[in-house]
Amino acid sequence: MLDVLIDNTTAILVFLVTVVLGWYILTLPRMRNMPPGPLPLPVVGNYLMIARPGVSLLTLFPTLAARYGKIFTFLAGSTPIILINDAKLVKEAFIKNGNIISSRPQHYYVVKKISDRLGLGMTMSNGRQWKELRRVSVTAMRDMGAARTSMEGSIQEEVTELLKVIEKVKDAPVDLKPWLMKATSNIISTIVFGSRFDYEDLRFNLLLQRLAKATSVNIFFLAVNFLPLVRYFCKKEETFIKSLETINAHIKELLADREESFDPSNIRDFVDLALRKRMDDPKERHFQDLNMRRAIVDLYSAGSDTTATVLHWLLLFMADNPEIQARCQAEIDEVLGDVRMVRYADRVRLKFTDATVLEVLRLRPVAPFGIPRYVEENFDLGGYTIPRGSVCFPNILAINKDPELFAHPDRFDPTRWFGENGEVTGRDRIVSFSVGPRSCSGEAVARMELFMFFTSILQFYTVLPGVEGKPVDLTPVLGFLNKSRHQELVLKKR
Numbered sequence: 001m002l003d004v005l006i007d008n009t010t011a012i013l014v015f016l017v018t019v020v021l022g023w024y025i026l027t028l029p030r031m032r033n034m035p036p037g038p039l040p041l042p043v044v045g046n047y048l049m050i051a052r053p054g055v056s057l058l059t060l061f062p063t064l065a066a067r068y069g070k071i072f073t074f075l076a077g078s079t080p081i082i083l084i085n086d087a088k089l090v091k092e093a094f095i096k097n098g099n100i101i102s103s104r105p106q107h108y109y110v111v112k113k114i115s116d117r118l119g120l121g122m123t124m125s126n127g128r129q130w131k132e133l134r135r136v137s138v139t140a141m142r143d144m145g146a147a148r149t150s151m152e153g154s155i156q157e158e159v160t161e162l163l164k165v166i167e168k169v170k171d172a173p174v175d176l177k178p179w180l181m182k183a184t185s186n187i188i189s190t191i192v193f194g195s196r197f198d199y200e201d202l203r204f205n206l207l208l209q210r211l212a213k214a215t216s217v218n219i220f221f222l223a224v225n226f227l228p229l230v231r232y233f234c235k236k237e238e239t240f241i242k243s244l245e246t247i248n249a250h251i252k253e254l255l256a257d258r259e260e261s262f263d264p265s266n267i268r269d270f271v272d273l274a275l276r277k278r279m280d281d282p283k284e285r286h287f288q289d290l291n292m293r294r295a296i297v298d299l300y301s302a303g304s305d306t307t308a309t310v311l312h313w314l315l316l317f318m319a320d321n322p323e324i325q326a327r328c329q330a331e332i333d334e335v336l337g338d339v340r341m342v343r344y345a346d347r348v349r350l351k352f353t354d355a356t357v358l359e360v361l362r363l364r365p366v367a368p369f370g371i372p373r374y375v376e377e378n379f380d381l382g383g384y385t386i387p388r389g390s391v392c393f394p395n396i397l398a399i400n401k402d403p404e405l406f407a408h409p410d411r412f413d414p415t416r417w418f419g420e421n422g423e424v425t426g427r428d429r430i431v432s433f434s435v436g437p438r439s440c441s442g443e444a445v446a447r448m449e450l451f452m453f454f455t456s457i458l459q460f461y462t463v464l465p466g467v468e469g470k471p472v473d474l475t476p477v478l479g480f481l482n483k484s485r486h487q488e489l490v491l492k493k494r
């Protein structure tokens with residue numbers, strides 16, 4: 001009996017040692033001359049570091065950046081994930097080597113599963129599919145929307161609607177985040193469907209609820225992507241994909257209304273542009289139903305919550321820094337008074353307000369690690385080899401707080417953006433929208449929204465903490481995104 005036990009234990013030990021040694025023998029040579037990083041464990045790599053309760057990428061990746069310098073490797077299972085923590089290196093990788101690092105990883109288990117069931121869409125697709133959908137959506141942002149008034153006109157219309165809501169809830173504590181979300185989502189509605197939804201519209205509210213649920217899951221770092229065994233035990237990604245399917249069905253309903261009124265001689269928005277492409281070439285698969293719906297979901301999920309969150313951060317920072325808020329308001333009073341509505345061109349004269357928006361974008365980049373990039377060929381970066389098949393993330397959080405670029409990087413100080421002659425300079429020191437051919441395609445719209453919504457709110461209201469004397473909570477929610485916490489604020493009529 002004892003002999004059998006000893007034999008079995010020895011066999012198990014031999015097996016385990018073989019697995020461990022085999023794993024290191026296969027993996028370590030592949031990692032030669034790759035950026036440094038924490039010592040990986042067999043099979044799981046460094047994955048356990050993020051699987052620990054209470055640990056968030058928001059804290060882990062900047063800590064690893066501080067330990068390993070400008071670039072480091074984090075092994076998720078056996079997939080090398082390269083974090084680039086330096087602005088110059090991100091630009092060298094994403095702009096200079098843009099042709100080999102502008103794809104999205106398709107081997108991510110969840111990405112593949114979603115694409116199989118819901119089409120490829122835009123944000124996670126590659127090649128012609130991506131290029132075509134990106135081109136059409138950028139055209140829609142530039143030329144379409146709101147019966148072809150400019151994007152600025154659409155934002156002014158939405159500002160007016162948001163101010164009406166604020167007027168109703170003014171002077172009392174209120175959680176503004178859901179309203180900011182409705183306002184920024186309506187800018188996407190204008191790009192996609194050519195018009196905004198009423199804030200009380202049931203279908204619109206349902207869409208936002210479903211999107212909020214879907215975007216709360218961090219699909220890029222789910223264990224199922226890297227550890228095949230987990231697929232048998234954990235079905236978290238199924239719940240996520242089901243919620244995307246519901247959104248997809250919802251978009252289908254909204255599209256049905258629009259398809260009826262399609263007139264090829266009167267192109268109004270993204271949907272019309274896509275329908276015309278489909279009409280011109282019925283075989284063109286990039287604009288077929290599934291892909292188009294998926295691209296619409298992509299636009300809502302990339303453009304609504306992101307902008308609303310930064311806007312929320314701006315209001316929280318104002319409640320926390322009354323002297324900075326007062327300086328913005330003094331400038332706004334001088335340039336706009338209380339009669340004229342803000343225009344984007346006003347930022348040239350509203351320098352301090354413009355710098356305040358930049359400073360919050362620096363301190364709270366909502367997508368702190370961007371969206372993963374797949375490396376298609378080996379290339380050299382910072383003296384290391386970045387191997388084909390690895391996945392790169394820009395560590396936007398670390399770059400925006402690089403002490404070599406920003407003295408006292410944790411300090412909230414809009415004046416750091418002023419050059420010698422008082423102009424706002426050096427905007428490209430931060431990479432909150434990422435860089436290169438695959439950077440945020442909605443950057444221009446987002447910057448316009450942030451400036452115009454923020455200025456208009458401060459023009460008529462002063463932002464105060466929800467409870468007098470109680471500091472606002474500026475700590476982000478632990479997770480993959482740099483999300484603000486729901487909390488009440490008071491908007492006091494000026």
Ligand code: HEM
Binds near residue numbers: 124299371435442445
């Ligand atoms: C403050 C607001 C926003 C921030 C900080 C932000 C940031 C980002 C970042 C970091 C990426 C990843 C880019 C990369 O892979 O290098 C991205 C992608 C993207 N963003 Fe934004 N974004 C914002 C608002 C918007 C808006 C308003 C829209 C739409 C109107 C939008 C549409 C997109 C799309 C479609 C992508 C995927 C681009 C592609 O794969 O080609 N974003 N965004």
